[in-house]
Amino acid sequence: MSKRWNRLLVASLVSTISIAAFAGPAGASGESIGACVAERFEEALEHHGHSDHMTSEDIRHVAHDETVQDELEGCLEAPSPILPELNEIIWGGAAFLILFVIMVKKGFPAVKGAMDARAEKIRADLDAAEQAKTDAQAVQSDYEAQLADAKTESARIIEEARVTADQLRTDLSTQAEGSIAEMREKAAADVEAQKAQAIADLRAEVSGIALGAAERVVQSSLDADAQARLIDAYIDEVTGSND
Amino acid sequence: MNVLALDFPPITHLFEWPDILFGDTLYAVNKTVLIYLAAVVITAAIFLTAGRKKTSLVPVGVQHVAESGVNFIEESVVMETIGPEGKKYMPFLTTMFFFILFSNIFEVIPGIQFPANSRMAVPITLALIVWLIYNFVGIRSQGLGGYFKNSLFPPGVPKALYLIVTPIELVSTFVVRPFSLAIRLWANMVAGHLLLVTFAVLTAALWDATYVGAAAPFAMLVLMTGFEILVSVLQAFIFTILTAVYIGGSLHPAH
Amino acid sequence: MLNVLAETATGEMLEGLKAIGAGLGYGLAAIGPGIGIGTVVGNAISSMARQPESAGMVRTTMFLGIAFTEALALIGFVVFILLMP
Numbered sequence: 001m002s003k004r005w006n007r008l009l010v011a012s013l014v015s016t017i018s019i020a021a022f023a024g025p026a027g028a029s030g031e032s033i034g035a036c037v038a039e040r041f042e043e044a045l046e047h048h049g050h051s052d053h054m055t056s057e058d059i060r061h062v063a064h065d066e067t068v069q070d071e072l073e074g075c076l077e078a079p080s081p082i083l084p085e086l087n088e089i090i091w092g093g094a095a096f097l098i099l100f101v102i103m104v105k106k107g108f109p110a111v112k113g114a115m116d117a118r119a120e121k122i123r124a125d126l127d128a129a130e131q132a133k134t135d136a137q138a139v140q141s142d143y144e145a146q147l148a149d150a151k152t153e154s155a156r157i158i159e160e161a162r163v164t165a166d167q168l169r170t171d172l173s174t175q176a177e178g179s180i181a182e183m184r185e186k187a188a189a190d191v192e193a194q195k196a197q198a199i200a201d202l203r204a205e206v207s208g209i210a211l212g213a214a215e216r217v218v219q220s221s222l223d224a225d226a227q228a229r230l231i232d233a234y235i236d237e238v239t240g241s242n243d
Numbered sequence: 244m245n246v247l248a249l250d251f252p253p254i255t256h257l258f259e260w261p262d263i264l265f266g267d268t269l270y271a272v273n274k275t276v277l278i279y280l281a282a283v284v285i286t287a288a289i290f291l292t293a294g295r296k297k298t299s300l301v302p303v304g305v306q307h308v309a310e311s312g313v314n315f316i317e318e319s320v321v322m323e324t325i326g327p328e329g330k331k332y333m334p335f336l337t338t339m340f341f342f343i344l345f346s347n348i349f350e351v352i353p354g355i356q357f358p359a360n361s362r363m364a365v366p367i368t369l370a371l372i373v374w375l376i377y378n379f380v381g382i383r384s385q386g387l388g389g390y391f392k393n394s395l396f397p398p399g400v401p402k403a404l405y406l407i408v409t410p411i412e413l414v415s416t417f418v419v420r421p422f423s424l425a426i427r428l429w430a431n432m433v434a435g436h437l438l439l440v441t442f443a444v445l446t447a448a449l450w451d452a453t454y455v456g457a458a459a460p461f462a463m464l465v466l467m468t469g470f471e472i473l474v475s476v477l478q479a480f481i482f483t484i485l486t487a488v489y490i491g492g493s494l495h496p497a498h
Numbered sequence: 499m500l501n502v503l504a505e506t507a508t509g510e511m512l513e514g515l516k517a518i519g520a521g522l523g524y525g526l527a528a529i530g531p532g533i534g535i536g537t538v539v540g541n542a543i544s545s546m547a548r549q550p551e552s553a554g555m556v557r558t559t560m561f562l563g564i565a566f567t568e569a570l571a572l573i574g575f576v577v578f579i580l581l582m583p
Binding site: 318319324431434477481 | 565
Binding site: 083084085086089090091092093095096099100102103104106107108110111112113114115 | 254255258259262268269270271272273275276279280282283286287289290291293294295306309310313314333334335337338339342359362363364365367368369372429433
């Protein structure tokens with residue numbers, strides 16, 4: 001805060017001084033040509049000592065004087081602005097040479113050196129970054145290669161497993177089919193055997209029953225009608241129970 | 244010069260200043276001299292401050308001004324015209340650029356408002372220094388005979404044409420060059436100063452007569468002030484780049 | 499007195515003629531460079547538009563061309579300054 005105030009103070013001081021030093025009337029000859037002519041002519045008249053009692057003859061005499069005419073022409077010929085003033089050449093040239101010496105000895109090498117040092121540092125940093133990038137890229141490609149290896153390996157393993165599984169499945173299915181057929185055959189044989197057994201059993205039963213029925217027929221061989229009825233009833237009973 | 248009640252000062256009144264110190268001696272100090280000294284102080288201050296500071300990676304403030312100036316001279320002036328071997332002329336070119344720039348720019352600084360280069364002194368001095376340098380460089384790099392042969396008898400021109408070309412080259416290279424260099428800077432600054440004075444006087448006169456009428460010349464004055472800033476920078480640049488071109492021409496003949 | 503005034507009057511007239519000559523001279527001297535600078539800048543712009551990557555070189559050369567062309571107008575301006583008192 002105080003720094004800013006200091007700066008403001010310095011700035012206003014400098015501007016005041018500069019205005020005081022620089023502003024003001026421009027030329028030393030701050031007058032028009034006519035005024036210059038009149039003034040010079042008055043001076044010439046004074047010089048000739050005719051100021052008190054001027055006649056037109058005297059004035060003409062003074063006006064035709066060589067030196068006075070030269071002086072009057074001087075009013076018309078102001079120094080051309082294109083011609084350099086000697087004092088300005090001296091000061092300007094000296095100023096430039098002083099500045100040149102300061103710049104060559106001190107200012108330019110300091111600034112340029114700092115710039116070059118910074119450029120060098122940036123270049124070194126960039127080189128380092130480039131190096132790091134290449135390194136990282138190498139590592140990355142390494143990893144990528146490993147990853148690709150791993151991928152092919154896993155694909156190979158999966159393929160192998162798939163082939164094995166296929167093999168296993170076909171094996172198992174043929175095996176299962178074989179055992180199913182075997183079991184079916186066995187079941188069919190069992191069924192056949194049981195059927196034959198059942199038929200044999202039935203036959204033995206039926207013959208037993210028939211014997212029993214014959215016995216009963218023999219026991220009550222009273223009349224043929226009753227016998228026939230009994231046999232029918234028995235057969236009905238048997239078929240009903242044996243159905 | 245009273246035109247339409249305008250009190251326009253004669254041209255000499257706009258460019259000649261009364262002596263402040265050591266009046267009527269060879270070392271008389273006037274406003275122009277003070278501006279030259281101010282240009283020296285400002286340039287030296289910028290470069291010494293920028294160089295002395297612990298340089299930061301990102302240049303700011305004064306350091307930025309100095310570095311972009313040096314960079315500009317290197318990239319746009321030296322490398323474009325001379326090439327890498329022109330680097331050793333960079334201190335000279337940089338000094339010249341900043342000295343001319345700050346002498347010019349006082350044209351628009353309020354309270355001073357005078358381009359020091361609208362006096363012929365520094366332009367002609369610098370132009371003569373440049374003339375010495377490019378002739379010296381040419382003689383050193385090509386030898387005395389070679390330099391004059393290459394500048395007066397440019398190769399690739401039919402023999403008969405040398406009757407015309409050689410006098411033209413003699414005048415243009417050894418006589419006209421320094422003066423055109425000086426006059427270009429001087430006349431641009433004089434013209435700019437006259438332009439600003441014209442519109443300022445017009446504005447003042449119209450303000451006295453009709454308050455509203457002053458608006459148009461005042462707007463023009465503001466516009467021209469901006470334009471003169473551009474011209475100040477551009478003339479410093481052109482003076483510097485022409486110097487570089489002349490030095491480059493002496494280093495590499497037949498261009 | 500009248501004689502002196504008459505002499506100054508011819509002087510003033512000479513001044514007026516000088517001023518007219520100076521103004522005309524500068525105006526005439528500005529025509530050619532005006533056209534020339536227009537040509538230089540126009541061609542520089544079209545080449546910059548065609549090849550934006552070489553804009554820096556073109557700009558430098560353009561300023562050189564302007565500087566050389568402008569010198570003619572400035573010589574006219576110098577004559578103007580020399581003729582004006």
